[in-house]
Amino acid sequence: MAAGVAAWLPFARAAAIGWMPVANCPMPIAPSDKSRRQDELIVLNVSGRRFQTWRTTLDRYPDTLLGSSEKEFFYNEETKEYFFDRDPDVFRSILNFYRTGKLHYPRYECISAYDEELAFFGIIPEIIGDCCYEEYKDRKRENAERLMDDNDQENGKEGNLPNLNFRETMWRAFENPHTSTMALVFYYVTGFFIAISVITNVVETVPCGIHLNQKDLPCGERYSVAFFCLDTACVMIFTVEYLLRLFAAPSRYRFIRSVMSIIDVVAIMPYYIGLVMTNNEDVSGAFVTLRVFRVFRIFKFSRHSQGLRILGYTLKSCASELGFLLFSLTMAIIIFATVMYYAEKGSSASKFTSIPASFWYTIVTMTTLGYGDMVPKTIAGKIFGSICSLSGVLVIALPVPVIVSNFSRIYHQNQRADKRRAQKVQKARLARIRVAKAGSSNAFLRSKRNGLLNEALELTGSGEEDQHLSKSTSVIESQHHHLLHCLEKTTNHEFVDEQVFEHNCLESGMKNYTSRSPSLDSSHGLTGTCCSRRSKKTTHLPNSSVPATRLRSMQELSAIHIQCGEQQALSTSRSSLNVQSDEALRLNCQSSQITTAIISIPTPPTASPEGSLPQPSSPSQPSAGVNIVKVSAL
């Protein structure tokens, strides 16, 4: 329950008077505020700085240090104040939490110092308000990563791990070229050959000077043997490298599926396909096309360059922005191409022969290239053309900063995989907040059992023995629970928690309601059900389905062994309580002793002459107004 809301509890309780005329049952007794003292100021001395606040302010959060009796350990008798040897600056935010119900994180504070203070005062960081929570989490993550980085660096310098077999050494050499000189040599050699291969491909197409049929001959065809040898050497190196990597990979299947290995394969395949198919004239066209794929060798450089990898990662992570860019561009292109086509349809010798033909104009204009091979001639065409170019600038300029900032973020973080961790932490945070919220309703359900115990104690007036029980829930808690109890009584329904509700739903399918004892229900209607609920807690309704009763009897047992006891201590293992009416029931409850009744549920058909034991087979009960009170047990 939030802080300020506790101040409204008296109002909510007063408003409960609105339920009273509607309710048909008597209300439970209100918890009396035994320790009612006037609200007093208490002084908190934190390292010399004195803070003062009302006692009730601190009592709002009884599960923290300041709200519970734990602060008595810090009480200084001579000066009549609570002394804490902690940081007074951070204490300011902590005290504000009690006052306003919101915990704020001051940005100038160190994150670990703040965490320590929170831990000391027993406050969970998850309740930091939304205004400061992101900052807090970011700082915490940075700190954690810094610590982790330091750890990693320390570990990395430790040296070789023992017991690496040859295969693992090789894999490590491939992935981290700095581990050994052999790996470094291999790294540079492959890099060199990639460069050679790319340059070869480029130079191959440069015209070399000899004119043949009015056409310059490219160098590739002039020095074809030399180029072929170079190509072969490069491909051999690449093949060897690929096979070595394949051998050394810890998981071959995963390696084959990885992007780098696909690039490797695509880089060397054209050569082998070319070897196989040189003599076939039909597919020589396709063979020429395959040579285009040799340019993929340049991507092999990405193993050698961190920046290239980051670029690739950025593009992958900005997939949604890129997709949006593409989609909006397509939309705009189609719109403007259509408009331009119809605008230019009238002019003579117009280049805008069809809408797809106008696509080219639109793309060139929107990206502000403006080749000038297609220009509009009519006025309308020129107007729409200018609108097209203006909108092109906007549409392209919008997603680009997002991509840029993404790139810079990733570059600076150097590819820390923090997104995964953030998801888990967010889930954990929400789970903890949910648990804290559910705690209030669960607290009510849990304390209902205690509450009944307390009620009986109130009735009997024997307060001394079990004071500790009533102190375990604070005054505000007990008042809140009393309020919820009143609502239950007004509506004749009880709060249960989810699992029990599900269970009941399942059971109600099996249970047949008609087997209820008619004598109890028929004449009283809802009132009867309500008040007989009280006695039903001590009445075992004969019921054909045992599991349902077992469940209810578990609930009843917890209530029963508290509510009704007899004066004499029961020595027998079976207790049967016969009462004449509800008043008598209450009278019995005022006995000072609380006894546990132990009953076994499968009762034999031979009942004692008092007729007080449940008979699963006989649904009838003496209907002379006698409420037979039975205690059903596990």
Add this chain to the structure above:
Amino acid sequence: MLTVEWETEGLQTVGIVVIICASLKLLHLLGLIDFSKDSVEDELEMATVRHRPEGLEQLEAQTQFTKKELQILYRGFKNECPSGVVNEETFKEIYSQFFPQGDASTYAHYLFNAFDTDHNGSVSFQDFVMGLSILLRGSIQEKLNWAFNLYDINKDGYITKEEMLDIMKAIYDMMGKYTYPVLKEETPKQHVEIFFQKMDKNKDGVVTIDEFIDCCQKDENIMRSMQLFENVI
């Protein structure tokens, strides 16, 4: 050929119209032209509403609380609503915090109307404290009067079955879904029937204030529960 000419002419006109509209919109955006008159008043409404209650002595005279109690009440009130008045949204939020399992907003709405005696859409500290004074320190007559006022949604002096059904549904909504026994559709209706059977003496389908007070005073349970919350403050 004529159609082609018309097409071109038409497109030219469309183009010119588009240009004119775009430039007008641009000027409007820049603030040079104003199309509508009521664009100035929007900024004044953002000022927060602040409200100060009457003096402590006056409140003490009007209600039956002591000074100290009023102080404590005001501190809690001001803490939650720094502006000095509670509007319905805040009221619903606050009240819902006490009933985490159900939906308390409908009942909070009726409660708000019961507290907002001058029906101006907000509950000031006076309204709040006067309502509380009736509930906690008033006579039985006054309390029953207040309860009648709560149930009488349209404040016409009669509680009809529909009004009672609305209130009953609101109360049952606060229980939520997870109850034992399971809440059925007709439970509120049955409850309303019982209520009317008890209260409506002349069986005319409505409950007047006299019937209500009369009947409640005869019912022991109700009398006893009315005294329940006397020591809340």
